Amino acid sequence: MKKRYIILLLIIFSAIIIASSIPFRFYPTHKIVKQVNCFSCHVSELEDLKAGNHIKMMDRSQNKTLYDYLYLYGSNNTVESLEGPCFSCHITYANYQLFGLTDPYAYTIGNYEYAMGDLTYNVDLLDAQYGEIIEWPAGNNSVAYFGGNVSVTIELEALSVSPSNFSVDSTIKFSLSNYSGQQNGNTSCDCSGTLYEGDTHVLKVENIYNDYYKIILILDGLWNSTTLNLRIYNTDQGNKSYIITADTHPFIYELPYSDNGTYYFKTNGTYKAVRLDYVMGEWVNYTIRNIATSEIIEVSSNNEWKSANTCSSQDVMCHINQKATSMGLNDGLNTSKSFYSHQMEYTTSRQCELCHLKNRLIVNIR
Numbered sequence: 001m002k003k004r005y006i007i008l009l010l011i012i013f014s015a016i017i018i019a020s021s022i023p024f025r026f027y028p029t030h031k032i033v034k035q036v037n038c039f040s041c042h043v044s045e046l047e048d049l050k051a052g053n054h055i056k057m058m059d060r061s062q063n064k065t066l067y068d069y070l071y072l073y074g075s076n077n078t079v080e081s082l083e084g085p086c087f088s089c090h091i092t093y094a095n096y097q098l099f100g101l102t103d104p105y106a107y108t109i110g111n112y113e114y115a116m117g118d119l120t121y122n123v124d125l126l127d128a129q130y131g132e133i134i135e136w137p138a139g140n141n142s143v144a145y146f147g148g149n150v151s152v153t154i155e156l157e158a159l160s161v162s163p164s165n166f167s168v169d170s171t172i173k174f175s176l177s178n179y180s181g182q183q184n185g186n187t188s189c190d191c192s193g194t195l196y197e198g199d200t201h202v203l204k205v206e207n208i209y210n211d212y213y214k215i216i217l218i219l220d221g222l223w224n225s226t227t228l229n230l231r232i233y234n235t236d237q238g239n240k241s242y243i244i245t246a247d248t249h250p251f252i253y254e255l256p257y258s259d260n261g262t263y264y265f266k267t268n269g270t271y272k273a274v275r276l277d278y279v280m281g282e283w284v285n286y287t288i289r290n291i292a293t294s295e296i297i298e299v300s301s302n303n304e305w306k307s308a309n310t311c312s313s314q315d316v317m318c319h320i321n322q323k324a325t326s327m328g329l330n331d332g333l334n335t336s337k338s339f340y341s342h343q344m345e346y347t348t349s350r351q352c353e354l355c356h357l358k359n360r361l362i363v364n365i366r
Contacts, residue, residue, distance in 0.1 A: 038086045049085065088325045089351055096277035099324045100144070102131035102270040104279045105179050105212060106286055107263065127263060128283065128313075129212075129292040131236065131270055133323045142278040150267050151206040153233040154215060158195040158226060159243075166223040168195045172203050173216040177264060180209045180271045195228075210271035212264035217244070219251040230255070236266040236294045262292045262310055276324065280353065288357050291316040295323075318355045 039046040048054040106128040113122045137144060156170055169192070176187035184207055193201040217230065225247040232240040232255075244253055256262050292310040299308055299315045311319075 038083050042086075045086070084322075084325055084329060087329065088321055089354070092321060092325045092328060093351060093354060095328065096280060096324070097275055098136050099276040099327070100134050100136040100273045101276060101279050101320070102134060102273045103179070103210075103212075103266065104128065104130040104272075104274050104283075105177075105264075106283065106288065107177070109263065109289065112287070123287055126286050126288050127290050127292070128286070128288050129262070129264070129266075130279075131266065131293065132295050133276070133320055133327075134273060135327065136275055137273075142275045144273045146210070146270050146272070148210055148269055148271075149206075150208050150210050150269060151204060151234065152208070152213065152267060154203040154205075155229075155231040155233075156193075156195070156201040156203075156217070157229045157231070158197050158199050159229055160225075160227045161195075161197040161223050162225045163223065164197055167221060168223055168226050168228075169193075169220045170195055170201050170228075171218040171220075172201065173218065174203060174205055175214050175216070176205070176208060177212040177214075180211050182209050183211065184208070208267070210267045210269040212266050214257070214264050215255045217251075217253040217255065219246050219253075220249050223249070232265065234268045236268050238268075240265075266294065276320070283357055284353050286357070288313045293319075295319075313357045314355045317353075317357060321354045 045054060106126045108124045109127050110125045111122050112125055113120060115121075152174070154172055154174065156172060158168055161168055171190060171192045174189040174191070176183060178187045187208075189203065189205060191201075191203045195201055215230075215232070219226065219228075225245070227243065227245045230242045230244055232242075240256075242255065242259060246253075256265055289312075290310065291313045293316060294309065296307045296309065297311050297315060297319045299306060299311055299319075308315075
């Protein structure tokens, strides 16, 4: 009897060895033989996206915009393009701790007073800006700092003065925001000079950290008209040059606001990087009107795509989320494995914050 069991075991063992050496054996039993994506299993969701019915709380035109965004996520890779909209809402937001923004900065531009019952409330209105979105360094810290000795040079040249024998009294007010909180010495400078036609007034601010700053130019004198060239060196957009014409005095010109609507220049370099989930946690509690960035943002206007540096908060927050999605889809953080795991958040009202920062006031801010 014992001998029979031994023989039976030998037969089974031999069969296993033979089967394991046969081509097309059934191992592994669940082998994936072709590339799959979200819609390999979720076909109906793709059809809903195309039809504009996927997100129940959105109207059809808003829904369809998500499908129209496909090419932004990687038009050269069909799988990434298809998965992008899914990951953007269901996965990327949950992984914001793996990304960061350089130099995110919110600043007050005014306030809004409103009444509720017998009480009157006053809320600050803010604008915000940042450098770029980055992969977050290893570790659980929410803020990373970078040092550096930075200088800013400002040159004001009098191209013409009428009458030509008159002079221009110029004051260059350099105001450093000290956003870093680490500046040495004074963070502002009122530097005056007298310019005749062809003269150049030079202001150089040294020994500062990378930071935001603005310039206010005040011109006075007995001249009738004057044209000047203001040159600024070491901004995050390179060197800047502005032709300024004045026919009244005193003449006050604020840069960069008078030039392009943004409120501050940025020195060339990153001072601070903040983890993206930490920034979102702060910004959703503000009433932010616009967000500016040094990155080029593609936005849709009248069914045409355009590039811009300064956009509404909705455009920029969408851009941040799309960029994080694209970085994750391309495994920018870990080349040895897929960055996004199969974890799906339900899309709830809190996902609206991805594009629409939390407004405490339901008002039309212009």
